[in-house]
Amino acid sequence: MHNPRVTDHAENPAEHPVPPVPPVLPVLPVPPVLPVLPEHDRHPPYLGATPRRLRPRLLKVLAGCLTLTGGVLLFLPGESAKVHRAPAPAPGAQAHTAVTTGMAAALPDLTALIGEREAFVRRHPGDAPAWAVLGAAYVERGRRTGDATVYYPKAEHALRTSLHAARTADALTGLSQLAVARRDFRGAKEWGEAAVKAAPKRWPAYGPLIDAYTGLGDYKKARATLEKLTELHSGPAVKAKASAVYRDRGWREDAAAVLYDASANANSPAEQAALLEQAGQLAWERGDLPDALRHFQEAVRLDPDQRAAQAGQGRTLAALGRTTEALAAYKSALAGQPLPEYALELGELYEALGLAEPARAEYEVLRARIRQDGAAGVDNELLLGRFEADHGDPEAAVTRLRAEWRRQPGIAVADALGWALYRAGEAKEALGYVSIATDGTKGGGVRSASYMFHRGVVERESGKDAAARRHLADALRINPRFSPLWAPQARAALEALGEPADVPVPKSRKG
Secondary structure (H helix, E strand, O other), rough: OOOOOOOOOOOOHOOOOOOOOOOOOOOOOOOOOOOOOOOOHOHHHHOOOOOOOOOOOHHHHHHHHHHHOOOOOOOOOHHHOOOOOOOOHHHHHHHHHHHHOOOOOHHHHHHHHHHHHHHHHHHHEEEEHHHHHHHHHHHHHHHHHHHHHHHHHHHHHHHHHHHHHHHHHHHHHHHHHHHHHHHHHHHHHHHHHHHHHHOOOOHHHHHHHHHHHHOOOOHHHHHHHHHHHHHOOOOOHHHHHHHHHHHHHOOHHHHHHHHHHHHOOOOOOHHOOOOOOOOHHHHHHOOHHHHHHHHHHHHHHHHHOOOOHHHHHHHHHHHHOHHHHHHHHHHHHHHHHOHHHHHHHHHHHHHHHOOOOHHHHHHHHHHHHHHHHHHHHOOHHHHHHHHHHHHOOOHHHHHHHHHHHHOOHHHHHHHHEEEEEEEOOOOOHHHHHHHHHOOOHHOOOOOOOOHHHHHHHHHHOOOHHHHHHHHHHHHHHHHHOOOOOHHHHHHHHHHHHHOOOOOOOOOOOOO
């Protein structure tokens, strides 16, 4: 079988001979078992073999709950809804469960697990399961801290060492998760398909494979893989993945309902915080700023290291006009997880405020982080293309994004390439790509204000005023404050188009 590309940072597993009889991995403490639910609760209708839209009546009930509770209690059980669980497992054991099922783990727990596994593999260098767990923990640590340069090469070495000792689904799944973290969706697809082939009933292998298909623009396979996954398992990790797939299809109510189920059964504060952050993103995308802020704030309360939620707070506070708090939230997120996308958002906020120097400083941080991450095998061409289109060289952005589209033709790349072409003066070609990003029949079911804005602007430049007016209005209807820099431009473009001209109704001809 053809193996996916190995980065220059991976060490040759042949340099690590395997002992004739590897020792057995010690048994870790078992996490508490949740109560067994009735069959219909374990496999709700929207998580069955054939996902379908929730019934309108159920949606009304959920909407009513959101109205009565301010949108929080669906995800944040209060005193009256506490679940009595067994005592929590040891930190290392809790992180072990999280990283092997694709869920978030708290940083202190990860530290304990990594220390334990590193000590174990030093004593037992041929133990494949121990190396696989260590590799998965490194992936999660790199993702949570944003330190790809340290942890992703370590993760690759650990996982390939495990694979050399024994070709297990655990190691293959870990390599698929690592490829997703690096935005190498072709590699993630190869490793993920190999993991599923090796152990078809091992459900954690399906999660990164869904991410891979989504990144490659193969939404049909992503949905089919989700159906297989939900036949095997229905825990929080599966429901979080289902929510992401439903969101990509534009099924926001379904996505929110599935997150409710997942949050109700979260196994740790870090896991619940990650689910709340995902819920906050859904609320942000639909323009419900108070609900988004509540979810982001509660996520940070549960897990102070939940930096994505802190960045979400910054985004939402900026939209609410609470600029000082927004800047502090972004700075806190960047201090703990210095991702280039956070630097881009903060830079654009500074630019919208007329602060050119701080904006330029953040853009330099973005460039530096992208260079560092690239050395660790991370593909940030999409983000760099978006940045160059708006704040650098649009023609260079087109070159980068064309190459990215050939490699990984997902919806986000279609939108970015279309916008870059428009910024480079190629509105005619741009129209095809921004249309793909907003066409549900081609996979573009995401109800994104940014995507609609891009399409409306390109249509206006192409002389398609009626379509432009419709899509610009849609952008502002979805989320009227989707960007401190671009939402005002969407309003200005819509106003410039004016009201549609009155078209006289043709008179009917007699006899």
